[in-house]
Amino acid sequence: MSTSLELALACGEALWVGDHACRGLDITLVDIAAGSATMSMRVRADMVNGHDLCHGGLIFTLADSCFAYACNSENFNTVAAGARIEFLAPARLGDELTANCNQVQQGRRSGVYDVTVINQAQQTIALFRGNSHRIGGHLVESENL
Template sequence: MKKEKLLKHFEKDTYAKLLGIKVEDVEDGYAKVSMTITDDMLNFHGSANGGATFSLADTAFAVASNSYGTTAVGVTMTMHYMKAVNSGTKLVAIAREDSKNPKLGLYRIELFDTENDDLIGIAEGMVYRKKENFIEE
């Protein structure tokens, strides 16, 4: 029941919808999201704009860190780009919790090209946890 409520809540993310990001899976401290790179996400070199791939990683980070139903807000995120991708490439971002306490959470996010299973980026993010619950159990 909690998982369904979380998925319903995450549907409110209009920016993720704009980019075509889909939540594939969510568990406590974990999220898997996907997106296909489109022509309007390309930079002037013809590869995916870093902002598009960062947005995918950020969405996985947000879903994983809010997976407990308690509001978590990002305070920092660092992204490392390993490989460029082109239009039509389906990407998946997987966020995993490394550390959690009542106030802070640390997450590692990996981005993969699903066709070749290539690692294209790694990110790390930290959240501040508020005391407010946004879903009812």
Template structure:
């Protein structure tokens, strides 16, 4: 049995395919443009995901950041789950959003990640998350 078979059934396939085919990610139209252990870059068009003021719904922005966080933290051999997240909304957005997640610290049990959401060059939100290792 190889190491990927020891993981939960959902993690037998490569993480990019797993997250790209995820129901919720597909519902929001989130696409992975780059991923590796501790790093992910994903994008989402805000069309159809706006609040009554015509700007990207905070839940959609959060979901984009959380999706990037999940990919970055689960790309390696271990399986992680979020235990704490925080988001700061900086500016409204209407167009194509890009979320870049990077691991900024780790130890034997947890990883800390920062996700920055951009619309072009403009920062839209900053998301910080802590992931707890549930398997290796």
């Protein structure tokens, strides 16, 4: 019998195997537990837009990725049903962004998760809310843990 933390770690590892988007953007999974995750990303030169700011779509990608790991951390195959983001401050070249996601509500099929994206100075860059939908099946076989 595995603990919820062991299961969350195994789910994170299972997702990471095929997560070419996160690896390509150098997004790192910092922490994962049942219903939560933390990920980080350093803003590179190829992530900066014409205003010399981190492209909002990449901040969204960091938040959305963190949401994905959190809502799959309990070993139910889960996808996004919707998401929205509020940009509160700009991120700049060289900033180290950290996304922290926490489960707000999880029902049998649908869930709500909040993500806060901060920079290295602890300034809030964005707030993201994601709605999840469990589609059936599992990421890992829990008896193998």
